[in-house]
Amino acid sequence: MIKFGTDGWRARIADDFTFSNVRLVAKAIVNYIINAGQKEKGLVVGYDNRFLSKEYAEEAAAVAALNGLDVYLSEESLPSPVLSFAVKNKSAAGGIMITASHNPPEYNGIKFKAEYAGSALKEITNKIKKELKLLEGTEITKDLPKTNVKKENFKKAYVGNLKNIIDFESIKRSNAKVVFDPMHGSSSGYLGEILKEFKIEVTEVNSVPDPLFGGISPEPLPKNLEELISETKELGLKSPDDLVIGIALDGDGDRISAVDSSGMFINPHNVFSVLLKHLIENKKWSGEVVKTFNITRLIDKLCNKYDLKLHETPIGFKYICELMLQRDILIGGEESGGMGVKNHIPERDGVLCGLLLLEAQAMAKKSIGGIVKDLYREFGEYSYDRNDIHIGKDRGAEILSKLKESPPKDFCKKKVKDVRNLDGVKFVFADESWILFRASGTEPLLRIYAEGKNADDVEAMLAEGEKLVQGI
Ligand code: VG1
Numbered sequence: 440m441i442k443f444g445t446d447g448w449r450a451r452i453a454d455d456f457t458f459s460n461v462r463l464v465a466k467a468i469v470n471y472i473i474n475a476g477q478k479e480k481g482l483v484v485g486y487d488n489r490f491l492s493k494e495y496a497e498e499a500a501a502v503a504a505l506n507g508l509d510v511y512l513s514e515e516s517l518p519s520p521v522l523s524f525a526v527k528n529k530s531a532a533g534g535i536m537i538t539a540s541h542n543p544p545e546y547n548g549i550k551f552k553a554e555y556a557g558s559a560l561k562e563i564t565n566k567i568k569k570e571l572k573l574l575e576g577t578e579i580t581k582d583l584p585k586t587n588v589k590k591e592n593f594k595k596a597y598v599g600n601l602k603n604i605i606d607f608e609s610i611k612r613s614n615a616k617v618v619f620d621p622m623h624g625s626s627s628g629y630l631g632e633i634l635k636e637f638k639i640e641v642t643e644v645n646s647v648p649d650p651l652f653g654g655i656s657p658e659p660l661p662k663n664l665e666e667l668i669s670e671t672k673e674l675g676l677k678s679p680d681d682l683v684i685g686i687a688l689d690g691d692g693d694r695i696s697a698v699d700s701s702g703m704f705i706n707p708h709n710v711f712s713v714l715l716k717h718l719i720e721n722k723k724w725s726g727e728v729v730k731t732f733n734i735t736r737l738i739d740k741l742c743n744k745y746d747l748k749l750h751e752t753p754i755g756f757k758y759i760c761e762l763m764l765q766r767d768i769l770i771g772g773e774e775s776g777g778m779g780v781k782n783h784i785p786e787r788d789g790v791l792c793g794l795l796l797l798e799a800q801a802m803a804k805k806s807i808g809g810i811v812k813d814l815y816r817e818f819g820e821y822s823y824d825r826n827d828i829h830i831g832k833d834r835g836a837e838i839l840s841k842l843k844e845s846p847p848k849d850f851c852k853k854k855v856k857d858v859r860n861l862d863g864v865k866f867v868f869a870d871e872s873w874i875l876f877r878a879s880g881t882e883p884l885l886r887i888y889a890e891g892k893n894a895d896d897v898e899a900m901l902a903e904g905e906k907l908v909q910g911i
């Protein structure tokens with residue numbers, strides 16, 4: 440019943456996500472920590488502002504304290520990367536984050552951040568799953584004493600570290616005007632507050648915590664960002680000489696997307712490309728690059744230009760994190776907007792990436808839309824979209840195995856040049872365009888991703904992809 444997916448365990452509140460199951464998962468994590476000989480290092484616990492997240496966090500913290508761990512519980516809701524940073528800062532054995540991130544409001548979840556301050560790698564999750572199995576049939580009593588849990592504020596140390604990475608003065612000098620959309624999630628009070636501290640102009644939309652997320656899933660996709668798009672466009676019209684940008688983060692602040700002053704959506708592929716260019720050209724950082732299987736070819740082109748080694752992984756930041764722990768990785772990113780950079784934590788961080796975008800604009804003296812247009816001029820245009828289809832249980836596996844077994848020779852009037860199976864099934868065409876079919880590990884959805892030369896091409900591929908799936 441308790442399944443760990445792309446990042447942690449997610450389930451519907453009151454269905455599988457109950458206090459009793461939260462206690463069980465917390466106990467399994469505690470047992471893993473004790474077996475790993477890390478009990479003395481303590482545990483940090485945090486939560487987003489979903490329905491009952493704080494209460495679930497208190498319960499998980501109480502389980503850990505009762506089992507003899509030093510437990511530091513965040514005194515307020517916080518983004519996932521802030522909790523990860525607290526793991527690093529306190530040299531803790533790990534962190535429990537109560538969040539269902541981008542999922543619809545009826546979900547909640549638990550992400551486990553390991554001692555290296557990033558998402559649990561597969562082998563750790565497997566050990567936790569084993570502990571969970573051993574606990575089968577056990578009921579951990581409610582009304583646990585909460586007295587041994589220490590309340591702590593993790594914000595100060597995190598923000599202090601941002602000041603070491605970001606050149607706030609140059610952002611301030613650049614006439615940046617920011618519209619920030621935390622999507623009613625736990626990054627509200629972060630990006631906005633930090634910018635205000637440096638007297639950088641920022642307007643916030645959807646900043647009031649709301650467990651119903653204003654009726655919209657907190658995933659930074661254009662369909663969920665109408666208000667941000669219109670506010671940014673309006674501000675762009677009013678301030679044509681300033682660097683106007685809209686920034687959206689998901690429900691737990693680890694993913695990002697953006698909007699330019701004309702209201703154009705800047706998808707995560709473009710955010711990733713802009714950040715890579717910025718880190719190399721302006722910040723003069725170096726290192727290798729990691730992209731997941733569903734990221735734009737533009738990243739390949741940039742790595743080729745700058746002569747950077749490029750790694751490709753399945754979808755899920757834990758795969759990027761694994762490489763960040765082993766190698767000198769400059770930046771890693773996912774299609775969903777999760778991106779992380781060196782000199783910080785091996786973790787995606789929407790707050791930091793938002794600040795890096797502002798820094799990129801300031802140092803290039805150009806708006807984000809302008810930087811993207813430059814990239815298109817240099818490398819050609821890349822258009823992208825995704826279609827999520829609701830599917831029944833087990834249907835995903837069936838569809839994908841059929842596609843793997845007998846891929847079409849032609850698709851959308853193009854010859855299938857290559858079929859790749861790193862994660863799901865990807866058809867690659869001669870003109871570099873591609874389509875990928877993959878089952879989500881966080882929701883009961885089949886995702887169809889497509890990249891082509893223009894929007895019509897992408898739309899046609901997605902329509903044909905849906906037809907193909909429905910015919911199976
Ligand atoms: C999705 C995204 C993936 C991301 C994961 C967790 O996974 O595609 O890139 O790492 O969500 O993000 P899936 O398996 O549903 O496609 V978060 O911000 O919801 O923790």
Ligand code: CO
Pocket residue numbers: 540541689690691692693694
């Ligand atoms: Co998230």
